[in-house]
Amino acid sequence: MRLSNYFLPVLKETPADAQIASHRLMLRAGMIRQESAGIYAWLPLGLKILKKIEQIVREEQDRAGAVELLMPTIQSADLWRESGRFDAYGKEMLRIVDRHDRDMLYGPTNEEMITEIFRAYCKSYKDVPKLLYHIQWKFRDEVRPRFGVMRGREFLMKDTYSFDLDEASARAAYNKMFIAYLNTFARMGLKAVPMRADTGPIGGDLSHEFIILADTGESEVFCHADLVEMGAPGPDVDFNGDLQPLVDQRTALYAATEEMHDAAKFEAEVPDGKRLSARGIEVGHIFYFGTKYSDAMKAMVAHPDGSTVPVHMGSYGVGVSRLVGGIIEASHDENGIIWPDSVAPFGVGIINLKAGDTDTDAACQSAYDALSRAGREPLLDDTDARPGGKFATMDLIGLPYQLVIGPRGLKDGKAEVKVRRTGEKHELSIDDAVARLAEGAFAA
Amino acid sequence: MRLSNYFLPVLKETPADAQIASHRLMLRAGMIRQESAGIYAWLPLGLKILKKIEQIVREEQDRAGAVELLMPTIQSADLWRESGRFDAYGKEMLRIVDRHDRDMLYGPTNEEMITEIFRAYCKSYKDVPKLLYHIQWKFRDEVRPRFGVMRGREFLMKDTYSFDLDEASARAAYNKMFIAYLNTFARMGLKAVPMRADTGPIGGDLSHEFIILADTGESEVFCHADLVEMGAPGPDVDFNGDLQPLVDQRTALYAATEEMHDAAKFEAEVPDGKRLSARGIEVGHIFYFGTKYSDAMKAMVAHPDGSTVPVHMGSYGVGVSRLVGGIIEASHDENGIIWPDSVAPFGVGIINLKAGDTDTDAACQSAYDALSRAGREPLLDDTDARPGGKFATMDLIGLPYQLVIGPRGLKDGKAEVKVRRTGEKHELSIDDAVARLAEGAFAA
Incomplete structure (x- = not known):
């Protein structure tokens, strides 16, 4: 799913009447x-x-x-x-x-x-x-x-x-x-x-x-x-x-x-x-x-x-x-939230750090297609929100793995994988990152 | 699903108050x-x-x-x-x-x-x-x-x-x-x-x-x-x-x-x-x-x-x-009923003509396992009802294909496939029958 086609109304403020x-x-x-x-x-x-x-x-x-x-x-x-x-x-x-x-x-x-x-x-x-x-x-x-x-x-x-x-x-x-x-x-x-x-x-x-x-x-x-x-x-x-x-x-x-x-x-x-x-x-x-x-x-x-x-x-x-x-x-x-893999709404969240940039868009699309084919049900944040907001939203909705793709890393063919539960980050070649996410290699 | 484990309360009489x-x-x-x-x-x-x-x-x-x-x-x-x-x-x-x-x-x-x-x-x-x-x-x-x-x-x-x-x-x-x-x-x-x-x-x-x-x-x-x-x-x-x-x-x-x-x-x-x-x-x-x-x-x-x-x-x-x-x-x-394949509750109905007969039970079980593995979701009538009742029930509930296995056919290694929509019957070797049902070969 592409976030631009989805309906995900996240709230910035904490609702006052929610006690737990x-x-x-x-x-x-x-x-x-x-x-x-x-x-x-x-x-x-x-x-x-x-x-x-x-x-x-x-x-x-x-x-x-x-x-x-x-x-x-x-x-x-x-x-x-x-x-x-x-x-x-x-x-x-x-x-x-x-x-x-x-x-x-x-x-x-x-x-x-x-x-x-x-x-x-x-x-x-x-x-x-x-x-x-x-x-x-x-x-x-x-x-x-x-x-x-x-x-x-x-x-x-x-x-x-x-x-x-x-x-x-x-x-x-x-x-x-x-x-x-x-x-x-x-x-x-x-x-x-x-x-x-x-x-x-x-x-x-x-x-x-x-x-x-x-x-x-x-x-x-x-x-x-x-x-x-x-x-x-x-x-x-x-x-x-x-x-x-x-x-x-x-x-x-x-x-x-x-x-x-x-x-x-x-x-x-x-x-x-x-x-x-x-x-x-x-x-x-x-x-x-x-x-x-x-x-x-x-x-x-x-x-x-x-x-x-x-x-x-x-x-x-x-x-x-x-x-x-x-x-x-x-x-x-x-x-x-930190969803266990078994109930996660999407298996991987892909963050496009610069939507509109041709190379970044293409790399995100290619990762999205590969992860979709592998049955990982990715959610691609393809919106024009700022990176900080995208990171916060991805953490908030709790998908177990994030794949972060931006123009700076792409120059060296790199992307970052973040494991939501532990916070650990892996800088990998983009092909490696996608392949390992596709096979569930980061699962606990 | 085995019928003996299922809950299928078919009625013999036509309900009086049902108009259509x-x-x-x-x-x-x-x-x-x-x-x-x-x-x-x-x-x-x-x-x-x-x-x-x-x-x-x-x-x-x-x-x-x-x-x-x-x-x-x-x-x-x-x-x-x-x-x-x-x-x-x-x-x-x-x-x-x-x-x-x-x-x-x-x-x-x-x-x-x-x-x-x-x-x-x-x-x-x-x-x-x-x-x-x-x-x-x-x-x-x-x-x-x-x-x-x-x-x-x-x-x-x-x-x-x-x-x-x-x-x-x-x-x-x-x-x-x-x-x-x-x-x-x-x-x-x-x-x-x-x-x-x-x-x-x-x-x-x-x-x-x-x-x-x-x-x-x-x-x-x-x-x-x-x-x-x-x-x-x-x-x-x-x-x-x-x-x-x-x-x-x-x-x-x-x-x-x-x-x-x-x-x-x-x-x-x-x-x-x-x-x-x-x-x-x-x-x-x-x-x-x-x-x-x-x-x-x-x-x-x-x-x-x-x-x-x-x-x-x-x-x-x-x-x-x-x-x-x-x-x-x-x-x-x-x-x-005659269900189209796409909405049929079970893909194939298997009729055991003599439940309790060792060879017939084994042949039914083997067909059931093979069709289950092939994703055909078979329903096996393994009850001790008489053949006439089993045929009538299978026709009534409308599964698209029936596989009929009994001791007489088994002596020659044969079973019968019935296509519910057309009524056509095929006498085949049991292996052939199962293989063709598994691959959907009888579909219109």
Whole structure:
């Protein structure tokens, strides 16, 4: 993409009302624009990142064997009356009356609707297990939306639902999501720690939150320090095999959110020097809730023994739009955002130090073509802004690598590569610079 | 994908309340489920097709130079008060009051919001032209939703907006979309005819609808028969060049929707034998409306001559979810849907005639692996259903090619390939069959 054809409205001033780094940086980098309280338009740069994150989430769901569908945003209130949550949900649910005076709502979550879909088609033990997910906009009418996309009202969420014949099978589904989430967050460069969590209004008796650590985190968390550095199992996990040992390895170590924290247990179980207390950001949450919804909504299947039983269910959420903010909280410096390669909106930023100069333009064009062919999705700053402004913008939007081309270096056939994360600079022949960027040679 | 791991709830009976072919077939093929009047869940098969169509639309927008962003579904009523449309839009607009008693709405279209975004950042002639699009769910509270996704309430739409300094530049943007739409629909195997259209409540003075012909079309259309067979310009068009000749070539021939039809002109301009009157389905609509919104909402830019002028705007819509139904209307037979290769949810359906038979299972697995590696996205029916049911399901869901593997053929190393569109069958050595399917040799 050429910047002159793009729409990247970066801001020079820091917005006064943005309290945390990710909110400030997303506004300054022209990623989002607030349209109403807690409701954002995703400008082109922000949308590209959102889609990369969404795609990683999708791929890891698919790898774990979950099947994607898409439920609508607007739901009938009747469904929620069946589960008893229409009244229970309170003012966070955005309630709507349509032109025929029917009570509707903007879905804040989808347990009811997916249960309705399941029960319509699945009647037998042969129809389970089922593991279904969707990635859809949700709405929660927060009384005080804040922190940009971290606590917005309209937000993008991936939610998976599992349906199983019994608790043992349901726990296997739970474990699949547990492991898939570790892999998902690791691919985004995040260190996410699973923590036993309160199940809250959604109900159920087994639940973990996946928390990333950041100074600006919304809540305090406590865990064994080894959990933070424990790697994800990776893509070669056999999701049809027994995942319990991989799960146990993580749940054996102490980790708890503020609500679940037990100070005495923390001190007893975690050796001195390994006790980590920090601020955390929730980016995923998984629940096993048994037959809570299948009982209420009559999602029953024929059991091989001849009886009819309610299915055991779980739900598994990832805050896709929230992750954009979460990654920034975990990865930025005073100059701006630092995107991990996997979610970077463009792979390389090319800075033309003298747009309009024939040789510089030609060298930039040639680098742009080569990096495009190599699949690096370059962004070429071909505008007539001054070099200082171009450097600042590139640092602000956080592309992992910058290729700086100007007439002075070109006289010697040279260009500069800057690695955004470390700040290190390499002066190279322009061919070398392009070739090495094309093959990803500067990646950490 | 293995069918045993998938969620494909096909229906044996024809749903009684579905009046048109696409609605019936989408329900029967397990593509959608109605959740409320005019509101559908997209089951896995339906979602796959929706996403393929969405991606074609996106790629052709990108090729034409449009830049993608994403506006939220929920909008503030204040924006629509600025344009005067909050009251004017009537009951089709889904109006919402949030917990703080603010008037909100579910966007039925986005002229107001995109104008707000444009005016916030673009102040100078240097900031135009801009061509911005998004693909987002919209809601129109139809008084009588019907025909499945063809006239639903919650629907997916691609809408593009152009901002230009003057009318000449705006018409160039209009032409870009005109040509991009021809290419978009052609890639989906559709013959779409641009027809001069009434501008309706959106306003403006130049507008074309893109209509595909189908017996079940919602309205009558009249055109020169040559327009139907005129090919699309194709991907090599230079979108920065002069597109007027390509547009003129099409607008020179008579084509009009019912509202714009002039019988006398039709007879005078179109020779006998070339006068086509048919039923049509609108799949795209483009408008140039000048300064209607920029005047009302003060979207002004500094002109090079020193004055400040309102920008000239256009909007350009494609009904993404509606296209799923539209393609089915244009491409089905008595046995089910016939997907064009470009939007098929799976490239090849593999039918295992005797699941559980060791040799047949192994041959199916080997074909599945080879076709997966070749990027053909096979769907393997590995269930224990009877062959007749498997054939019927494969025909119903409309995958372009079927590979039928059973013990009888395997004895001679043979398998059968069926081309869904023509019904032609090829008995081939299994290696040949797989190799030819892998390379797309049966494509029309």
